[in-house]
Amino acid sequence: MNKKIADHIKLLISSLIPIFIGPILIHFGGIKETYTLTILGVIVCICAVVMIFMSLFGIITELFKK
Numbered sequence: 001m002n003k004k005i006a007d008h009i010k011l012l013i014s015s016l017i018p019i020f021i022g023p024i025l026i027h028f029g030g031i032k033e034t035y036t037l038t039i040l041g042v043i044v045c046i047c048a049v050v051m052i053f054m055s056l057f058g059i060i061t062e063l064f065k066k
Helices: 003-014 016-032 035-063
Strands: none
Touching: 003 016, 003 035, 016 035
């Protein structure tokens, strides 16, 4: 397997952490009615989505590279 593809797969796997932490922060922010936790949770979720798109785009680019 190509090293660049392996790096993008590692990024995809590491994006699982913010995928789970973000909604938990949003939930705790809603329970305690603190907007800082809610905003932090939304930022973490956006970071997770960006990490997923970057890794998938990198994997597809490397697979179809000539």
